[in-house]
Amino acid sequence: MRRLIPGLAFLLLLLTGVTLTGHTLQSEVEAHYENKVIVLLYHDVQEPEAAGFPQPSTVSTVQFDAHLKALKDHGYQIIGMEDYVRFALQGKPVPANAVVLTFDDGYESFYTRAYPILQKHGVPASNFMIGALSDTYHPDAEPHLTWDQMRELVRAGYGIYSHTYDSHRMLHTAPGGQPQPALTHPAYLTQRNRTESAEEYRRRIRSDLTFMNERLRAELGNHSRLLAFPYGAYNEETLQAAEEAGIGLLFTIKEGINTAADRLVYRINAGEPYMTADALIATISKYH
Structure with a gap:
């Protein structure tokens, strides 16, 4: 059998779209979607x-x-949160098949377990953390990120954003009533034997969001103001408070694919025990 000269062999590989390791070249990867x-x-x-x-x-x-x-093998390109912010708020381009990885709640496992795996694959991710749980030690709670850990993550190119300061909790709106998300309902004031007024409620949630922005700035420096809603819950008052706090993008738990026009960001829940790699790819494919 005649041997191909090295240059001709490489040209053949380029034409067939296969690298020396057997992987498809990036230029040959199918664009599942663009500008999303x-x-x-x-x-x-x-x-x-x-x-x-x-x-x-x-x-x-x-x-x-x-x-x-699996994401890499199927041609998805994981981008950082600030790249997504520039796409959504400034109209900057993103690669085809762009994916952003987010984590909620600020668990320490993001640093101890997810971070090494993210580094192994060379991809970025972001965490929406709860300020009060990192500011105060809770012996009965699952460990949360420390500010030192978050500073290291930010230096390495990972994002830390707001999941509220102390509104990721359920509260009573009336004596004996069903608990409701703190960000979307007036609280029952036990000592005053009444429910918050509309103005008291709006001031409480606006103060929470504004204070969390300040904690992040003070500890981690300048960053984009983003918010992930606790429990995915929001209402008109929440949206107004977020706007007054200068928050540009709001992350929901509704599933879908995002365009540059979306300020309420869709997210696909990938973080469940039943979500195998194949199931994840199949779920994402529904939104091409």
Whole structure:
């Protein structure tokens, strides 16, 4: 059999779209969508042998690693949050098949377990953290990110944003009533034996969002003002308070694909024990 000279062999590889390692060249990857961004949502990452695993809103380290590999193998391009912000607020371009990785709640597992896997694959991610849970030690709560850990993450190119300061909780709106999300309902004031007035409620949530912006600026420096709604809950008052706090993009738990016109950001929930790598790709494919 006649041997190909090196230059001709490389040209043949280019024409067939296959690299020396057998992977399809990036230029040959199918554009599933353009000028749009899919945002994935995770919460907690645990070791598969951890006590009590699996739990809702949790993936294993093995599972998360498989997710990132599958995204790459299927031609998805993971971009950083600030790239997405420039796309949504400034009209800057993003690559075809753009995906953003987000985590909610600020669990320490983002630093101890997700971060090494993200580094292994060379991709960025962001975490929407709850200020009060990092400012105050809660011995009965799952460990949350420390400010030192967050500073290291930010230096490495990862994003830290607001999941409110202290509104990721349920509160009573009336004696004996069903608890409701703190960001979307007036609180019952036990000591005053009444429910917050409309103005008191608006002032409380506006103060929370504004104070969280200030905590992030003071600890981590300048950054885009973004908010992920606790429990995905929001109303007109919440939207108004976010606007007054200078928050540019609001992250929901509604599933979909995002254009540059979307200020209420759709997110696909990828962070469940049942979400295999194949299931993740199939779920994303619905929104091409």
